[in-house]
Amino acid sequence: MLNRFLFKQIDNSALIVFRIIFGLLCFLESVGAIFTGWVKYTLIDPKFTFNFIGLGFLQPLPGNWMYAYYFIMGVFGLLIMVGYKYRLSIIAFTLMWTSTYLMQKASYNNHYYLLCLLSIIMCCLPANKYASIDVKLKPSIKQISMPSWCKWVFVIQLFIMYTYAAIAKLYTDWLDLTVPAQLMRGKMDYPIIGSLLQHQFFTYLVGYGGILYDGLIIPFLLYKPTRKFAFWGSIFFHLFNSIVFGVGIFPYLALAFSLFFFDSETIKNIFLKRKQYYNQAEIKILNYKPYLVTLATIYFVIQILLPIRHHFIEDNVLWTEEGHRLSWRMMLRSKSGYANFKVVDKDTKKTTIVNLNNYLSKKQKRMIATKPDVIWQFAQHLKQDYKSKGQDIEVYVTAKTSVNGRPFKTLINPKVDMANARWEVFKHNNWILPSQLDK
DSSP: OEEEEEEEEEEEEHHHHHHHHHHHHHHHHHHHHHHHTTHHIIISSSSSOOOOOOTTTTTOSTTTTHHHHHHHHHHHHHHHHHHHSHHHHHHHHHHHHHHHTHHHHHHTHHHHHHHHHHHHHHHSSSSSSSSHOOOOOOOGGGOOOOOOOOHHHHHHHHHHHHHHHHHOOOOOOHHHHHHHHHHHHHHTTSSTTTGGGGGGHHHHHIIIIIHHHHHHHHHHHHHHHHHHHHHHHHHHHHHHHHHOOTTTHHHHHHHGGGTTTSSSHHHHHHHHHHHHSOOOOOOOOOHHHHHHHHHHHHHHHHHHGGGGGGGGGGSSHHOOOOTTTTTTOOEEEEEEEEEEOOOOOOTOOOEEEOOOGEEEOHHHHHHHHOOOOHHHHHHHHHHHHHTTTTOOEEEEEEEEEEEEEEEEEEOBBBOOOTTSOOOSSSSSOTOOOOTTTTT
């Protein structure tokens, strides 16, 4: 049964078309980051970046070289799309995209994380075996079929993502529509549709429609009687998200996944009319089966465990942020705050209040008071900066944070020297004060 599930040969039209769309979207995301100014205000303007802790070696290129970096990524996206040197192109794009994702947290986005995962998956797929320059240059690699695992790897990944996204919304501030209402109020200034979005209908649509969509979309796409209904619902849902929330290429990437749920002959007839349709359903057990099963098991176990790790860490993740990233917790909360950093010279006992404008960009200052890991990283940066000037310092932080419109509360213990505090990766950091959000 496992052999049939993984290694039955199926028509590869969906994968070929998906590769073309995926490559195009990678190109648009890369060059779009240049022309919208994202590269400038996220990677060039900041004096330093808040990378994922432990990956400090990943730093933006100096000067304006990040423009070239993103341009090259865009070129690799086009090469993926046309299927030229596919394996090299997708591996290069994956390494470059994942590096930029891990080197900064000011623009953290679950969709960027998804693109990392999809790129890794695409590295392993025979996506250039038809309608590619690689085939034109080497006709012997041409294929019209693929193992069925090439389809199911996407389906399982999407099921994990959407299921956790739905479960994460099942908490008080979402269910009582506090957060959806705040999201809609943030769109009040939108031209034409801003006032319309304030209607209670859209609050309910975002709140309960989001839960239902995330929880049901994959089962509804898999079940043939509901497939078309789910597809048209997906078009509305993702276009709404694209217009209202401006989430980049994700809505169009999510719609492209529909290719793997529809009959492959239909996909072929719409997009690849000259292609021969494969319907022999042979089972071909290849030598890589043990490696595939082992790696896939490890990968999906990690994907299942990462989003639940915050349940094993003390306090509420909405407050501590511990276990928030890589967990499909999408647009779940609204946080605001302010922070003051006090530097004390250990030798002279002289106290200095840090002017954040000397260190941080506007976007970095907006997140400095709401994310404990960022506060800790900035304290470490201050320690190194003063050390370079021959000073040994302590850093004390006064940070006030509000979660979902609640009163501001003290986030960090102001008596703890953050310059010498430890960062705990797998457990709660005790210098984060209790939230009392669950009371």
